[in-house]
Amino acid sequence: MRSVRKCSRTGCLEPAVATLTYAYQDSTAVVGPLATASEPHSYDLCEAHALRLTVPKGWEVVRHEGAFAAPEQSADELTALAEAVREAGRSDVPPAQPEPEGPSGRRGHLRVLPGRA
Numbered sequence: 001m002r003s004v005r006k007c008s009r010t011g012c013l014e015p016a017v018a019t020l021t022y023a024y025q026d027s028t029a030v031v032g033p034l035a036t037a038s039e040p041h042s043y044d045l046c047e048a049h050a051l052r053l054t055v056p057k058g059w060e061v062v063r064h065e066g067a068f069a070a071p072e073q074s075a076d077e078l079t080a081l082a083e084a085v086r087e088a089g090r091s092d093v094p095p096a097q098p099e100p101e102g103p104s105g106r107r108g109h110l111r112v113l114p115g116r117a
Contacts, residue, residue, distance in 0.1 A: 005038060007046035016044030017068035020053065021085045027059045032082035033068065041089040 005016040019035040020043040022028070031050050035042060045053070047068050055061050062081065 005034070005044050007049055008043040009045065009049050012046055012049065014046035014048065017047050018045045018050035018064065019043065019082065019086075020045050020050070021082055021089065023085045023088075029053065029055045029059060029061050030082045030085055031061065031063045032079055033064055035082075035086065039086055039089075042086055 006012070007014045007016050008020075017034055018031050019033070019039075021030045021032070021039075021041070023030065031045070031053055034044065038044065050063075050068060053061060053063075064079075
């Protein structure tokens, strides 16, 4: 049986219906439908907290319009934006080119480059 996700706000025991994600580079907070999976850099919110969210001066809130419901696959532009922000914030995405393994078999942050003759 799947457990119900709760609101991320401290002390709130209400079920989550929305997901909050930040786009720091754009000074934007995106409140969209509940993500299908819990992400480390996003926050699940109940309806009350999703509707009352405020952001710092100079920031913008992009909010899902309409009632919050169970998550569905949608081609909605806001949902696509929220998913893109979540994807950009993921830290488990592998780098474009993996570093070659060193002589010890370990990957390090330093590499030896061949010298020029």
